[in-house]
Amino acid sequence: MKAFKVALMACVAGAGMARAEDVTLQLKWVTQAQFAGYYVALDQGFYDEEGLTVTIKPGGPDIAPEQVIAGGGADVIVDWMAAALAARERGLPLVNIAQPFKSGGLQLTCLKDTGIGSPEDFPGHTLGVWFYGNEYPFYAWMAKLGVPTEGGSDGVTVLKQAFNVDPLLQRQADCISVMTYNEYGQVLDAGITPEELVTFNYLQEGVGMMEDGLYVLEDRLSDPAFKETMVKFVRASMKGWKWAEANPDEAAAVIVDYDETGAQTLEHQQYMMSEVAKLTAGSNGALDPADYEETVATLLSAVSPENPAITKEPEGMAWTHDITDAALN
Amino acid sequence: MSVFGLALLFWLAAWAVNAALARSRWRDASGVRVVVPVLFGAAILGLWEGAVRGFGVSPVILPAPSSVAARFAGETGLLWEDFLQTVLKGALSGYAIGCGAAFLVAVLIDRSRFLTRGLLPVGNFVAALPIVGIAPILVSWFGFDWQSKAAVVVVMVFFPVLVNTVQGLAEASAMQKDLMRTYAASYLQTLLKLRLPAAMPFVFNGLKIATTLALIGAIVAEYFGSPTRGMGFRISTGVGRLDIELVWAEIAVAALTGSAVFGLVSLVERWVTFWHPSQRS
Numbered sequence: 001m002k003a004f005k006v007a008l009m010a011c012v013a014g015a016g017m018a019r020a021e022d023v024t025l026q027l028k029w030v031t032q033a034q035f036a037g038y039y040v041a042l043d044q045g046f047y048d049e050e051g052l053t054v055t056i057k058p059g060g061p062d063i064a065p066e067q068v069i070a071g072g073g074a075d076v077i078v079d080w081m082a083a084a085l086a087a088r089e090r091g092l093p094l095v096n097i098a099q100p101f102k103s104g105g106l107q108l109t110c111l112k113d114t115g116i117g118s119p120e121d122f123p124g125h126t127l128g129v130w131f132y133g134n135e136y137p138f139y140a141w142m143a144k145l146g147v148p149t150e151g152g153s154d155g156v157t158v159l160k161q162a163f164n165v166d167p168l169l170q171r172q173a174d175c176i177s178v179m180t181y182n183e184y185g186q187v188l189d190a191g192i193t194p195e196e197l198v199t200f201n202y203l204q205e206g207v208g209m210m211e212d213g214l215y216v217l218e219d220r221l222s223d224p225a226f227k228e229t230m231v232k233f234v235r236a237s238m239k240g241w242k243w244a245e246a247n248p249d250e251a252a253a254v255i256v257d258y259d260e261t262g263a264q265t266l267e268h269q270q271y272m273m274s275e276v277a278k279l280t281a282g283s284n285g286a287l288d289p290a291d292y293e294e295t296v297a298t299l300l301s302a303v304s305p306e307n308p309a310i311t312k313e314p315e316g317m318a319w320t321h322d323i324t325d326a327a328l329n
Numbered sequence: 330m331s332v333f334g335l336a337l338l339f340w341l342a343a344w345a346v347n348a349a350l351a352r353s354r355w356r357d358a359s360g361v362r363v364v365v366p367v368l369f370g371a372a373i374l375g376l377w378e379g380a381v382r383g384f385g386v387s388p389v390i391l392p393a394p395s396s397v398a399a400r401f402a403g404e405t406g407l408l409w410e411d412f413l414q415t416v417l418k419g420a421l422s423g424y425a426i427g428c429g430a431a432f433l434v435a436v437l438i439d440r441s442r443f444l445t446r447g448l449l450p451v452g453n454f455v456a457a458l459p460i461v462g463i464a465p466i467l468v469s470w471f472g473f474d475w476q477s478k479a480a481v482v483v484v485m486v487f488f489p490v491l492v493n494t495v496q497g498l499a500e501a502s503a504m505q506k507d508l509m510r511t512y513a514a515s516y517l518q519t520l521l522k523l524r525l526p527a528a529m530p531f532v533f534n535g536l537k538i539a540t541t542l543a544l545i546g547a548i549v550a551e552y553f554g555s556p557t558r559g560m561g562f563r564i565s566t567g568v569g570r571l572d573i574e575l576v577w578a579e580i581a582v583a584a585l586t587g588s589a590v591f592g593l594v595s596l597v598e599r600w601v602t603f604w605h606p607s608q609r610s
Contacts, residue, residue, distance in 0.1 A: 062565075062568075064568050064569055064571065066389065066571055067389055067390070067568070067571065070387050070389040070390055071390055083569070083570075086570060086571065087389070087571050090388070090389065090571045090572075091387065091388055091389065092387060092389050092571065131562075131565070131566040131569055132565070132566060132568075132569030132570075133569040133570060134569075135566070149557070157556070158556070158557045159473045159554065159555070159556060159557075160473075160551075160554055160555045160556070160557060160562055160566070161554060162465065162468075162553050162554045166469050167473075167554070170469055172469075172472055172473060308570065308572070309570075
């Protein structure tokens with residue numbers, strides 16, 4: 001049955017966007033519980049009930065979802081708001097149609113014995129940062145603290161961290177970027193106790209930015225048929241998210257089932273699902289405009305050559321409630 | 330669409346001019362030999378520019394060469410910083426260490442028949458190691474800065490140069506070696522006056538292969554952790570930021586560097602192995 005489904009998905013991918021009710025979703029990262037809602041909706045037949053044939057394309061370190069949607073490889077993408085707004089300013093008008101993640105899981109985790117207790121202690125230390133569009137919150141934070149990022153005794157040295165926690169374990173960096181639902185767990189798995197760590201959450205530091213949301217291209221929203229499809233897609237996806245929140249262990253099993261690389265373990269996905277559920281808990285799918293304003297304000301508070309996300313207020317329709325209003329009634 | 334038509338016309342015209350030049354009696358004049366490839370390159374760029382403008386291709390997918398050139402001119406400071414980090418620190422030091430060590434090792438193991446014969450399969454094995462496999466390991470051994478990039482380059486260039494040098498040292502024929510023996514030449518004299526010169530065409534083959542490998546290694550190694558500068562850093566993060574013009578500008582730097590270094594090694598080769606049939610024309 002599984003093989004049949006995979007074959008079917010491959011067929012659909014090959015046929016492209018021939019039928020109106022086909023939807024291709026490009027994820028921001030690899031198949032994992034971060035995207036549980038979409039995989040659950042697929043597995044539990046929520047998309048089928050809406051008459052949708054959904055193809056989920058996993059991402060990875062070398063895949064920029066904005067580029068995939070620009071090239072016509074997807075109808076809708078999962079993206080972070082800072083990256084989507086940056087794409088809008090560079091001439092790719094992405095629109096937020098739904099925001100399943102109410103809060104963010106991005107954190108900076110430091111080893112206590114490096115002498116870091118609060119953000120004031122950062123100068124003189126080496127910090128690991130993710131790039132690929134994930135660096136915007138970090139540079140906004142450093143600008144807010146007034147800490148230069150060029151090294152030196154009064155500044156911090158920035159490392160481009162790969163997507164693992166080795167730099168902290170090997171003490172090449174004093175702090176590293178982690179997601180609550182993934183790398184933080186890996187640090188703990190490596191034998192470091194929470195007591196040995198100091199963790200700063202970007203949201204609590206006042207530089208939070210909206211994480212996983214659903215984005216489409218603006219011009220396609222003028223097509224009523226596409227809008228209708230997106231309404232169905234968002235409705236089914238949110239149903240999937242709420243199912244995943246209520247049944248984290250089953251959702252984790254679904255993820256492991258759909259992971260074609262075989263790299264994910266059930267145990268880690270269960271951990272991830274329980275953490276992700278905390279982030280999606282406050283959202284019914286509709287974007288809170290106040291959250292949007294906060295993200296924009298944070299980005300604009302820290303415009304610099306290192307942080308070229310956006311240089312002015314986003315122009316045009318950066319988000320819409322049209323889809324979620326229709327989907328959630 | 331008309332912009333693309335214009336570009337198409339320019340391309341066809343350039344083609345016609347090149348064809349005419351190649352058939353004319355000035356075909357071997359030095360001026361013509363420069364003009365033909367330049368015109369060819371200009372035609373390709375014109376076609377690219379016209380296609381991007383004519384079809385309204387999003388700059389996120391493919392920027393026009395003119396906007397890449399503008400970005401290149403506006404970011405020379407940044408590009409130079411990346412060039413220093415990746416080419417001069419990472420690639421060049423790795424190239425020098427790797428090629429130097431390979432050459433010395435080749436001369437040393439050449440005295441042992443056992444090592445010489447056993448080396449080729451091992452060399453091929455190591456040369457087949459994927460860079461994406463060794464780069465993360467070397468980054469965690471040597472840290473994030475250019476030292477780990479140089480280490481990746483050393484691993485990549487060592488065996489091509491070693492294998493080529495070993496093969497080159499076997500190049501002198503038995504007759505030639507016998508002649509040296511009748512002169513009562515010592516091992517060192519035979520090595521310096523006969524075997525090393527005879528090996529040079531092979532050595533330079535290895536060195537030329539190593540130039541491109543060094544550049545690739547230094548750039549790709551930066552994908553697996555780096556400080557916030559360097560060509561590989563800029564390319565990988567530029568894609569994530571949709572700063573595609575800057576990515577193309579870095580690619581242009583890499584292409585120019587690669588061609589220049591390859592040309593330089595070829596020039597030295599012509600000077601060193603002037604006696605070889607391939608250099609006489």
